[in-house]
Amino acid sequence: MMERGNRSRRIDRATMLELTALNREVRRRRLEIFRTHLERTIRLASPLLIDACTPDELDEATWRLKPGAEWPGGQTPRVLVRDWSAESRQRVGKRVTAVNHATGERFFVMDRLELRMGRHTANMLLEIGPLSIHTGHRGGCVFIPQALDERQCAKLVGAPLDRVVALPLVSERPYTIISPPVALNDDTMAVRFEAAPVEWVVPWNRPWELPF
Numbered sequence: 001m002m003e004r005g006n007r008s009r010r011i012d013r014a015t016m017l018e019l020t021a022l023n024r025e026v027r028r029r030r031l032e033i034f035r036t037h038l039e040r041t042i043r044l045a046s047p048l049l050i051d052a053c054t055p056d057e058l059d060e061a062t063w064r065l066k067p068g069a070e071w072p073g074g075q076t077p078r079v080l081v082r083d084w085s086a087e088s089r090q091r092v093g094k095r096v097t098a099v100n101h102a103t104g105e106r107f108f109v110m111d112r113l114e115l116r117m118g119r120h121t122a123n124m125l126l127e128i129g130p131l132s133i134h135t136g137h138r139g140g141c142v143f144i145p146q147a148l149d150e151r152q153c154a155k156l157v158g159a160p161l162d163r164v165v166a167l168p169l170v171s172e173r174p175y176t177i178i179s180p181p182v183a184l185n186d187d188t189m190a191v192r193f194e195a196a197p198v199e200w201v202v203p204w205n206r207p208w209e210l211p212f
Contacts (some may be wrong), residue, residue, distance in 0.1 A: 024104050033205060046140065048175075077116070078115060080113070128167070139178065
């Protein structure tokens with residue numbers, strides 16, 4: 001009886017091909033709807049994201065964005081722009097110099113850049129050695145590998161972001177620390193900053209440009 005039941009659940013090749021075609025069409029339509037959603041909603045980008053990569057890098061990564069299995073729920077749509085894997089070190093990795101002003105430590109390292117789509121803004125996660133920068137709609141947060149005392153933290157409110165860490169990305173830019181840095185543990189401080197977003201749209205929402 002068990003063998004007969006198993007046989008009854010088998011499907012023929014034609015049915016399998018039809019189901020495969022259906023799955024392919026569903027994936028195509030979900031991607032189409034996803035891209036239309038980004039076209040309607042994304043009008044801005046973090047200025048740090050714009051400066052962290054070339055326009056071609058950003059556009060190519062945006063074309064690679066796909067809706068997750070749980071979209072529109074689940075995590076924010078995201079995709080790597082650059083990675084610091086062994087392969088990426090040889091091909092697209094980018095060496096950058098950073099200075100932690102709290103310790104004087106200088107980093108000459110590979111970076112890892114991830115594009116993240118917010119509600120209306122294209123954002124990023126940039127990791128440079130032990131440093132990381134997360135951006136949001138009107139600013140972001142830098143995580144530095146050093147704890148500061150309360151007196152030092154209080155003096156930083158209203159200071160430019162490059163007072164904490166020197167990166168070409170933030171040096172001499174109008175990014176302002178908006179609250180005292182917070183110690184997450186003995187080794188890490190979170191520094192919140194303000195950075196006004198700039199106008200930006202997804203590449204398929206630019207009728208004057210050809211797609212990749």
